[in-house]
Amino acid sequence: MFVDVAKIYVKGGDGGNGAVAFRREKYVPRGGPSGGDGGKGGDVILEVDPNLSTLQDFKYKVHYKAEKGEHGQGSNKAGKNGEDLIIKVPPGTIVKDMQTSEVLADLVEPYQRFVVAKGGRGGRGNARFVSSVNQAPDFAEKGEPGEEKWILLELKLLADVGLIGFPNVGKSTLLSRITAAKPKIADYPFTTLTPNLGVVDMGPEGKSFVVADIPGLIEGAHEGLGLGHEFLRHIERTKLLVHVLDGSGFEMDPIEGFYKINEELKNFSIKLIEKPQIVAVNKMDLEESRENFPKILERLSKEGFEVIPISGATGFGIKDLINKIVEYLEKSVKDNDKYNIEEGVKKYTYKKEDEILVEKGGNVFYIKGKVVERLVAMTDLENESAVKRLQRVFKKMGIDDMLKQKGIKEGDIVKIGDAEFYFFE
Incomplete structure (x- = not known):
């Protein structure tokens, strides 16, 4: 099962209470206060695990609490700090506060960490409250409660290239053809209604890149129709879009389909329509596609799009398409084009505290x-x-x-x- 959204409750450990104690040792007739501090509560930490690819584990466990700090003891003995709770998440996970919808973190790098709920501070023992006017304080602080919140985890696939287009234009066939063209391929086992990833290894002379086959979009996808919202988010990360058209026009005019898909992208996010697109006109093994291709080429080339004829069935034009993809990706590296990371990521979870x-x-x-x-x-x-x-x-x-x-x-x-x-x- 591919799960790309999860809601979970996280709570940092409560701090341990400070102790109220006085020295009662032999030969110390007037022993002062000796209550130790409580231990700090454990933090809840999200950590990126590059071996994970879904949020499936969060379907079965929703509540996560870090360990409490131990209470302080006499003889100025401090309580032990609570253990941190580390939660593994896949690369590409966005963390949002459920109450405010604020983006707390965008976790993309392997083993990157983010403290999502801080543990409470340990309370101070009575030995810490000695003053010139109070030599024997008979009170101590309680431990601070740990931070707690409901958070939303959203997974956006970290793919370099996204295949887009209407259903049945041949995206899955193209993905299998691209990946089958090279000996070293890593396929991610998702179901048919989920994104499929393929890793293309260009051999010792070239770098590999990840291609995501996004399930076919339909009109109204930006409004959540079909599987719209669930899968449009996955192409937000990509550096390049390969727009696959059915050149035969059996189900829809290819040019009309091209503009409809781009309208859906624009309505969902203006950033999507600004991404570079290569147009792959598929099914060139059919006579109808060969007849339609000159018209498609003339129209879309005028608007600055690269148009490449291919056939997922026979392999025609696949090598040209891969070379063009590599050319675009190399340019994006020169332009220092990283995965689109959410802005406003917070380094600390505590908000401004001085306002009363x-x-x-x-x-x-x-x-x-x-x-x-x-x-x-x-x-x-x-x-x-x-x-x-x-x-x-x-x-x-x-x-x-x-x-x-x-x-x-x-x-x-x-x-x-x-x-x-x-x-x-």
């Missing part, structure tokens, strides 16, 4: 902001000393003033994430 918002709803005030929510999540709200420290931190951050500007009164409710407080001066 205060919103009012009735007598409830909502405080939103990554840094504030993290502070609350890492505070032991059952510990009076920890809560007092949180109040002091909020005051320093100016949150009290922001609430007063919004008109808060004593006894009003303040909500931060899942936590709820009453406001008092």
